[in-house]
Amino acid sequence: MIPTIPQNPLIRVAYGAYVALFFLYLALPLTVVAVFAFNDSQFPSLPWEGFTLGWFFGSERPVIGVFHEDPILRAIGTSVTIGLAVSTLSVAVGTTNAFLFNRYQFRGRGLLYVLMLLPLVIPGIVLGISILVFSSTLANSAWDAAEIDLQALRPGLVLVILGQFSFVTTIATLVIAARLQKFDRTLEEAALNLGANHLTAVRTITLPYLAPAMIGAFVVSFLMSFENFNTTLMLVGSDSPLTIAMFDRLKLGSTPLLNAVSLLLMLGSSVLALLMIAFQRRS
Amino acid sequence: MLCRAGAVTRMRAGQKLGLILLLTPLLLWLSLLIIIPHIDLFLLSLRERVGVRQYETSLANYTTILTEPLYMVTFARTAIMSILATALTLLIAFPVSYYIAKMVRGRARSVLFLMCLIPFWVSELVRTFGWMILLRESGVISGLLQWAGLAAGPVEMLYNDASIMVGLVYTSMLFMVVPLVTTLDSLDDAVIEAGYDLGGSGPSILREIVIPHAVPGIVSGSIVVFMLSLGNYLTPTMLGGKDSLWFTQMIYSQFIVRFNWELGAAFGFMLLVLSSLIVWVVLRMTGQTLEKTMG
Incomplete structure (x- = not known):
């Protein structure tokens, strides 16, 4: 069935209706989360008690808004810190990986490429526990051998960053490698002919060409880190990032405060995603 | 002549240095965060605690899992429900992807595609929270049913296997739609037209042309959704409800709640083996490779 071939109009309408229904299904959960952020009630559920902005700006019990709720604000700060660290590391390693697979033929290249893809097919929770187990092994042996207490290897920020980095790097590599693949090598050769050395050619010609992909990979990595749950859950210490903090609250019962946080999250990630798409279009 | 040979060796040396410099981060990342931790996890799963800080190598953790019905039932349940969720996601996503790839053109098409993507830039937690608000006893759907007179009292639709399924399908939809749209997009309209010219009907063209062409997309989408x-x-x-156990919950409870890391490691390793096995079988059956479907 394609538009150029005449079709029974009934089937066509039914098909369109199905697609419309699908988009309703996609939009429904997010819409209710957003709408109930404005409900003037202690629970994010019907009945509708009237419109309020209290869950954003409220400062007195029982309605304390997002902007006055310190644990949530702290959790957002933690998430941003983790996200920036993970994206920086992933884009750096992703770039070197992309150059490696694009420019060099060496023994074991195929095997390394498959290994590089592997984190995509390892369940996040298994990735989390394996890193937890290994870092504890290291920390315990350091203690047994020399009584050195390696706090960084106990559950906490460093482990969360390493855990997320371990699989986000694969995504960053794929994004950057895809653009490097399209690069016209003769441009680099021209620079070499004009007397540039290899490093200068890469720095002044190839890296600027790669910049959109690197920025794209940075944003994607940041969003993946920000919303990661499974791997983080196993590695988290005392200072929880936002997803874990919200999960802990949700287990206790929800208030529209969580809706307000969610709505801000939606706005934040849509703006980032749209900016990225606009940026990609332009370049 | 000699001078040129020297330049070539210098080039070679430079190349080698570059290779080593680029190889280092990759090898550090893969060995320290992927390979060695998984070997360590496996070794831990082979450890049995026989006394205070005394351990022996044995398969005790695995025999515990194999002989405890609750563990095996949960394991099988998780696998079967994940396969079902994958199949459902594929069934729901395929017509939509075909619509986006073949039925609409230009701007409408990018808008529809983007609308598929946007929900997934939001945390999974928020999406799940949305379904809780919709489905629970005091939720929106229950309220609507009562308002419409279709239900006498509040209806609880949360905390059962069906609600888990709704959530799973919703959460992984994107990872099916994107590869499907990409592969269907590469199918030339002319091929479909030719199919009609040769007397094919809608279903036969779907079976003979569209689906075979979409296999790479179906495979990579299914693998990711299953995982x-x-x-x-x-x-x-x-x-999910109190009785609807999931294998990852057992891993979590052994690690964090009961602090029985040995058994938890064995659970984790079983999950890893199961997922790798199914991915491998699917790739073999469809003649695809990991490089082609993921890279």
Whole structure:
């Protein structure tokens, strides 16, 4: 069935209706989360008690808004810190990986490429526990051998960053490698002919060409880190990032405060995603 | 002549240095964060505690799992429900992807595609929370049913296997739609027209032309969706009931609640083996490779 071939109009309408229904299904959960952020009630559920902005700006019990709720604000700060660290590391390693697979033929290249893809097919929770187990092994042996207490290897920020980095790097590599693949090598050769050395050619010609992909990979990595749950859950210490903090609250019962946080999250990630798409279009 | 040979060796040396410099981060990342931790996890799963800080190498953890019906039932349940979720996601996503790839053109098409993507830039937690608000006893759907007179009292639709399924399908939809749209997009309209010219009907063209062409997309979408469902913790925990156990919950409880890391490691390793096995079987059956479907 394609538009150029005449079709029974009934089937066509039914098909369109199905697609419309699908988009309703996609939009429904997010819409209710957003709408109930404005409900003037202690629970994010019907009945509708009237419109309020209290869950954003409220400062007195029982309605304390997002902007006055310190644990949530702290959790957002933690998430941003983790996200920036993970994206920086992933884009750096992703770039070197992309150059490696694009420019060099060496023994074991195929095997390394498959290994590089592997984190995509390892369940996040298994990735989390394996890193937890290994870092504890290291920390315990350091203690047994020399009584050195390696706090960084106990559950906490460093482990969360390493855990997320371990699989986000694969995504960053794929994004950057895809653009490097399209690069016209003769441009680099021209620079070499004009007397540039290899490093200068890469720095002044190839890296600027790669910049959109690197920025794209940075944003994607940041969003993946920000919303990661499974791997983080196993590695988290005392200072929880936002997803874990919200999960802990949700287990206790929800208030529209969580809706307000969610709505801000939606706005934040849509703006980032749209900016990225606009940026990609332009370049 | 000699001078040129020197330049070539210098080039070679430079190349070698470059290779080593680029290889180092890759090898550090893969060995320290992927390979060695998984070997360590496996070794831990082979350890049996026989006394205070005394351990022996044995298969005790695995025999515990194999002989305890609850563990095996949960294991099988998780696998079967993940396969079902994958199949459902494929069934729901395929017509939509075909619509986006073939039925609409130009701007409408990018808008529809973008609308598919946007929900997934939001945390899985928020999406799950949305379904809780919709489905629970005091939720929106229950309220609507009562308002319409279709239900006498509040209806509880949360905390059962169906709600887990709704959540799983929703959460992984994107990872099916994107590869499907990409592969269907590469199918030339002329091929479909030719199919009609040769007397094919809608269903036969779907079977003979469209689906065979879409196999790479179907495979990569299915693998990712299956993996995400199998490894999901949030959806079964938030949307599932007390009896609807998920394998990841058992890993979590052994590690964090009971502090029995040896058994938890064995659980984790079984999950890893199961997922790798199914991915491998699917790739073999369809003649695809990991490089082609993921890279």
